[in-house]
Amino acid sequence: EDQVTQSPEALRLQEGESSSLNCSYTVSGLRGLFWYRQDPGKGPEFLFTLYSAGEEKEKERLKATLTKKESFLHITAPKPEDSATYLCAVQAGDTGRRALTFGSGTRLQVQP
Amino acid sequence: ETGVTQSPTHLIKTRGQQVTLRCSSQSGHNTVSWYQQALGQGPQFIFQYYREEENGRGNFPPRFSGLQFPNYSSELNVNALELDDSALYLCASGGTSGPIRNEQYFGPGTRLTVT
Numbered sequence: 001e002d003q004v005t006q007s008p009e010a011l012r013l014q015e016g017e018s019s020s021l022n023c024s025y026t027v028s029g030l031r032g033l034f035w036y037r038q039d040p041g042k043g044p045e046f047l048f049t050l051y052s053a054g055e056e057k058e059k060e061r062l063k064a065t066l067t068k069k070e071s072f073l074h075i076t077a078p079k080p081e082d083s084a085t086y087l088c089a090v091q092a093g094d095t096g097r098r099a100l101t102f103g104s105g106t107r108l109q110v111q112p
Numbered sequence: 113e114t115g116v117t118q119s120p121t122h123l124i125k126t127r128g129q130q131v132t133l134r135c136s137s138q139s140g141h142n143t144v145s146w147y148q149q150a151l152g153q154g155p156q157f158i159f160q161y162y163r164e165e166e167n168g169r170g171n172f173p174p175r176f177s178g179l180q181f182p183n184y185s186s187e188l189n190v191n192a193l194e195l196d197d198s199a200l201y202l203c204a205s206g207g208t209s210g211p212i213r214n215e216q217y218f219g220p221g222t223r224l225t226v227t
Contacts, residue, residue: 034215036218041223044155046217104152
């Protein structure tokens with residue numbers, strides 16, 4: 001069974017204080033690992049897809065990296081508008097469907 | 113914004129009733145998936161449709177059913193509602209080829225409350 005564990009559950013940062021969010025996963029043949037941002041009461045917003053160990057992607061203050069067992073979302077010099085829940089999900093490559101298995105998310109709060 | 117729309121935004125139903133939620137996929141996408149998200153949890157996969165047929169189901173009972181239409185719009189039907197069905201229901205659309213073939217883009221969700 002595919003599993004995704006995210007840590008920490010919640011993180012409070014001061015504006016400008018860089019940090020990393022962790023996503024550990026077990027999956028039968030990784031097709032892709034996905035990061036989403038979710039604001040309260042809204043649908044998840046797509047951020048990144050990573051396909052193989054060693055891959056990195058960047059978008060503004062966010063950088064996602066991938067190893068064979070985990071992924072990190074690095075947030076550099078965060079701003080209050082980066083406050084949200086960040087979700088990690090995996091997609092298994094051994095089936096024809098494209099179901100995503102999500103972790104419970106990390107709730108990030110950035111204080112000015 | 114993703115171009116995926118859902119209706120209604122909010123819905124209140126009574127235990128035992130039936131509900132239909134609707135989704136309109138993003139242009140060019142041919143798969144639609146439905147997820148249930150309880151408060152404080154990540155979304156859980158309900159099922160996926162491709163070419164109007166169910167293409168995979170998560171651990172949800174048969175009272176959760178769906179349809180996909182030729183124009184790639186979709187419905188989620190839930191019969192015999194239970195209190196635990198209260199959640200945010202999310203629709204996600206995606207493609208099956210090209211650079212976005214594995215990506216899924218979510219709509220804003222429908223908040224269902226069962227009393």
